[in-house]
Amino acid sequence: MESKYGNLNGKLPNINSPMKRPSSEITINIHTKKFNDGKSQDTSNSVQLLEQRKSLPVYKVRKRILEEINKHATLIVIGETGSGKTTQIPHFIHNAQLAGNMMIGITQPRRVAAVTIAQRVAQEMHCTVGGTVGYCVRFEDSTSPATKLKFMTDGMLLREAMLDEHLKSYNVIILDEAHERTVNTDILFGIVKKAQVYRAEHRSLAPLKVIVMSATMDVDHFSNYFNKAPILYLEGRQYTVDIYHALKPQDDYCFACLVTIFQIHKEAPASEDILVFLTGQEEIESMCSTIRAILKDPQCKGPPMKVCVLYATLNPNKQLEVFNATAAGTRKVILSTNIAETSVTISGVKHVVDSGMVKARFYKPSTGLNMLRVQSISQAQAWQRAGRAGRQSNGACYRVYTKLEFDGMMKNTVPEIQRCGLSGVVLQLLAIGIDPVEFDLLDKPQLGSIIEAINLLQQLGAIDKNAETPILTDLGKKMAQFPLDPRFAKVILSASDFDCLEEVLSVVAVLSVDTIYVSGNSSKEAVTEARRKFMSPTGDIITYLNIYRCYSNTKNRKKWCFENYLNFWNLEYAHEVRTQLKDLCQSNNMRFSSSGSNHSKVIMAFLTGLFMNTAELQQNKQYITVATRQLTSIHPSSAMFGSLPPCVLYTEMVQTNKCYLRCVSQIDPGWLVQIIPNYAHLYTSSRNF
Numbered sequence: 069m070e071s072k073y074g075n076l077n078g079k080l081p082n083i084n085s086p087m088k089r090p091s092s093e094i095t096i097n098i099h100t101k102k103f104n105d106g107k108s109q110d111t112s113n114s115v116q117l118l119e120q121r122k123s124l125p126v127y128k129v130r131k132r133i134l135e136e137i138n139k140h141a142t143l144i145v146i147g148e149t150g151s152g153k154t155t156q157i158p159h160f161i162h163n164a165q166l167a168g169n170m171m172i173g174i175t176q177p178r179r180v181a182a183v184t185i186a187q188r189v190a191q192e193m194h195c196t197v198g199g200t201v202g203y204c205v206r207f208e209d210s211t212s213p214a215t216k217l218k219f220m221t222d223g224m225l226l227r228e229a230m231l232d233e234h235l236k237s238y239n240v241i242i243l244d245e246a247h248e249r250t251v252n253t254d255i256l257f258g259i260v261k262k263a264q265v266y267r268a269e270h271r272s273l274a275p276l277k278v279i280v281m282s283a284t285m286d287v288d289h290f291s292n293y294f295n296k297a298p299i300l301y302l303e304g305r306q307y308t309v310d311i312y313h314a315l316k317p318q319d320d321y322c323f324a325c326l327v328t329i330f331q332i333h334k335e336a337p338a339s340e341d342i343l344v345f346l347t348g349q350e351e352i353e354s355m356c357s358t359i360r361a362i363l364k365d366p367q368c369k370g371p372p373m374k375v376c377v378l379y380a381t382l383n384p385n386k387q388l389e390v391f392n393a394t395a396a397g398t399r400k401v402i403l404s405t406n407i408a409e410t411s412v413t414i415s416g417v418k419h420v421v422d423s424g425m426v427k428a429r430f431y432k433p434s435t436g437l438n439m440l441r442v443q444s445i446s447q448a449q450a451w452q453r454a455g456r457a458g459r460q461s462n463g464a465c466y467r468v469y470t471k472l473e474f475d476g477m478m479k480n481t482v483p484e485i486q487r488c489g490l491s492g493v494v495l496q497l498l499a500i501g502i503d504p505v506e507f508d509l510l511d512k513p514q515l516g517s518i519i520e521a522i523n524l525l526q527q528l529g530a531i532d533k534n535a536e537t538p539i540l541t542d543l544g545k546k547m548a549q550f551p552l553d554p555r556f557a558k559v560i561l562s563a564s565d566f567d568c569l570e571e572v573l574s575v576v577a578v579l580s581v582d583t584i585y586v587s588g589n590s591s592k593e594a595v596t597e598a599r600r601k602f603m604s605p606t607g608d609i610i611t612y613l614n615i616y617r618c619y620s621n622t623k624n625r626k627k628w629c630f631e632n633y634l635n636f637w638n639l640e641y642a643h644e645v646r647t648q649l650k651d652l653c654q655s656n657n658m659r660f661s662s663s664g665s666n667h668s669k670v671i672m673a674f675l676t677g678l679f680m681n682t683a684e685l686q687q688n689k690q691y692i693t694v695a696t697r698q699l700t701s702i703h704p705s706s707a708m709f710g711s712l713p714p715c716v717l718y719t720e721m722v723q724t725n726k727c728y729l730r731c732v733s734q735i736d737p738g739w740l741v742q743i744i745p746n747y748a749h750l751y752t753s754s755r756n757f
C-alpha cells in the first residue's frame with residue numbers, strides 16, 4: 069500500500085509543540101535528558117518506577133512547582149502532554165503535606181482516565197487503590213477514610229458539591245484537562261471559585277487551593293476568569309512525537325485509517341502498538357470486523373495482531389482490558405473513540421492514527437433534541453490525540469487529514485455547555501443552591517436555553533411553578549440525587565405510584581448502558597429468530613424488561629447471552645447500575661413493588677417523565693412529535709418497526725439521513741389525560757377522552 073503521507077521514514081517535517089505562549093506567565097524551563105532508545109520502559113518494579121518518575125519533566129522542577137502552589141490560591145498549569153502533570157503534581161502536593169489532613173481532589177472528564185490514573189499513582193506510591201489513593205466514578209466508589217488523593221470524574225465532584233457546596237473535605241482541588249470544557253468541569257470552575265471566596269471569608273475554614281491544568285488550553289481566558297490567576301508554564305517534553313499529515317484530502321476517513329494501520333503494521337516492529345481514533349461504537353465494531361477479516365488473508369504481511377475496542381458504552385471492565393499487555397511478538401491495535409484522547413497512557417502505544425473526526429453532543433433548540441453529530445475535531449483535540457503516542461518512548465501520529473485541513477480546524481473545542489440541553493445542569497445547580505441565571509460561568513450559555521430547561525423542569529414537577537425565582541420542590545430535590553437525566557429520575561420516582569418500581573429499575577438500568585444487542589457477523593435471520601422470544605407487541609420498553617428478567621434468572625449468563633446475541637458485559641453492567649439505583653431508592657424510602665405481567669403500568673410510569681417524547685401517527689404513515697412537530701419514523705431496530713400504533717412514546721430521537729425514533733412503545737391516548745392532564749390537549753388522539 070502506498071503511503072498517503074509520502075515517505076514515512078522521518079523525511080516529513082516534524083511539527084512540534086502545540087503550545088501557545090501565554091501573555092503573562094511563570095515559565096519553568098525543563099531540560100530533559102532524552103534517554104529514549106526507542107523501547108518502552110518496564111515499570112514493573114519499584115526502582116524502575118521511581119527512575120521513570122524522576123525522568124519526567126515535571127519531576128525535575130517539583131520544588132519550583134510546589135513553591136508556586138504554596139504562594140497562590142489559584143494556579144493555571146500548562147505543560148506538554150506526557151510531562152507528568154496528572155500523575156506527579158498530586159503526588160508532590162501529598163508528599164509536601166500541602167493538603168494537611170484533608171484530601172486532594174483531582175477531576176478528570178472521563179471515568180477510564182480517573183480509574184487508570186488512580187491505579188498508576190497507587191502503584192507509584194506502593195499502595196493499593198482504595199487506600200491513600202482512591203477513585204470515585206459513576207456507580208463505583210473505590211475510596212476509604214484513609215484516602216488522601218481522590219481521582220474522580222468531574223460529575224462525581226459535582227454530586228459532592230450538592231451535599232457540601234464549600235467542598236470542605238478538600239484542601240486542594242485540581243481540575244485536570246480543563247480544555248475539554250465538559251459541562252461538569254465548567255460548572256465546577258464556578259463552584260470552586262465560589263467555595264474559595266467563602267472559605268477565605270470564614271477563617272474557621274481552611275483555605276481552598278485550586279489548580280487548573282491542561283496541555284492545550286486558552287490560558288489567558290482561564291486566568292482572567294480566575295481573577296488573573298498566575299499561569300505556570302512548564303516547558304519541556306520527555307519524548308517527541310513526529311506528526312505526519314495526509315498529502316491530499318481523503319474521501320473516506322475510515323478507509324484512510326485502515327490503510328494507515330496496515331501500512332504501519334507492515335513496517336513497524338511487533339512491539340509497537342497502534343491507537344486509532346474513530347467516532348463511535350458502530351464505526352469501531354465495523355472496522356474491528358474488517359481488520360480481523362483482512363488478517364485472515366494469507367497475503368497480509370506483519371506479525372500477529374490483537375484488535376481491541378474502547379468506547380464509552382462498553383462495560384467498564386472491558387474498557388480496562390485495552391490496558392493489558394499482549395503476548396510478546398503480537399501487536400495490539402486499539403480502536404477508540406475520544407475517551408482515550410486525554411490523560412490516559414496505554415503502555416506500548418507508539419503510533420496514533422487520527423481520523424480527525426469525533427461524535428459530539430449538540431442540542432437543537434428548534435426540536436428540543438440532544439443529538440450526536442460526527443464532526444471535525446478541534447486543534448486542541450488533535451494535539452491531545454498526538455500526545456497519546458510518545459508516552460514511554462518517542463512516537464508518531466498519522467493524521468489522515470492534510471496540514472491545510474488541520475489549520476482550518478477550530479483552535480479549541482466549543483464548550484459543551486453551549487451545545488447541549490441544560491435541564492440536568494439547571495437541576496444540579498439548583499440542588500446546590502445556585503441560581504442558574506446568575507451563576508458565574510466561564511462561557512455562559514444563551515439565556516433562552518436556560519429558560520427552556522427551567523420550563524421542562526417545571527413540567528416535570530421539579531421546580532415550584534409559583535415561586536419568583538426557580539426553587540426545587542421536594543420531588544426536584546430527590547430527582548437531583550439520581551445520576552440520570554432528570555426525565556429518567558422522574559420515571560423512577562413515579563414508579564411506586566404505578567406499583568412497578570422493580571420493572572422500571574430494570575429498564576432504566578438497561579437504557580443507561582446503551583445497547584445490549586450484539587451485531588457482529590451473525591446472519592440477520594438467526595439474530596431475529598433469537599430475539600423474537602423477548603419481543604413484546606407493546607414495544608421496546610417491555611422487550612428490554614423481558615430480556616433483563618430472563619438474563620437475571622439465568623445461571624450461566626455468559627453462555628445464554630452468546631446464544632441469544634446479547635451483550636453479556638453490558639448486561640452485567642446494567643445489573644450493577646440497577647443495584648446502585650435500587651440503593652438510592654431505598655435511601656429515599658421508596659416502596660418496592662412489582663406490576664407482574666401488567667405492562668401498561670410500566671409504560672405509564674415512563675410517560676410521567678418522557679411525556680415530551682411522544683409522537684402521533686399521520687395519514688402518510690409517518691409520525692409527528694407532539695412537542696416539536698417534527699416528522700419522523702420508527703427506527704428499523706425497534707420492536708415496534710412495522711406496526712403503526714396511533715400514539716407512541718420514545719426515549720431517543722436520532723438524525724442520520726432521516727429522523728428516527730428509538731426505543732419506541734405503544735401508548736394508549738387515554739393515559740395522557742390521566743397522567744399529564746395539562747399537556748394532553750396537544751394530542752390529536754387524546755381529544756376523544
Ligand SMILES: Nc1ncnc2c1ncn2[C@@H]1O[C@H](COP(=O)(O)OP(=O)(O)OP(=O)(O)O)[C@@H](O)[C@H]1O
Nearest residue numbers: 149150151152153154155156188283411413459460
Ligand atoms: N498507566 C501508566 N502506565 C505506564 N506509564 C504511565 C502510566 N501513566 C502514566 N505513565 C507515565 O507517566 C507519564 C506522565 O503521565 P501523566 O498522565 O502524568 O502526564 P500528563 O502531563 O498529565 O499528560 P496528559 O496531559 O497527556 O494527561 C506518561 O507519559 C507515562 O510515561
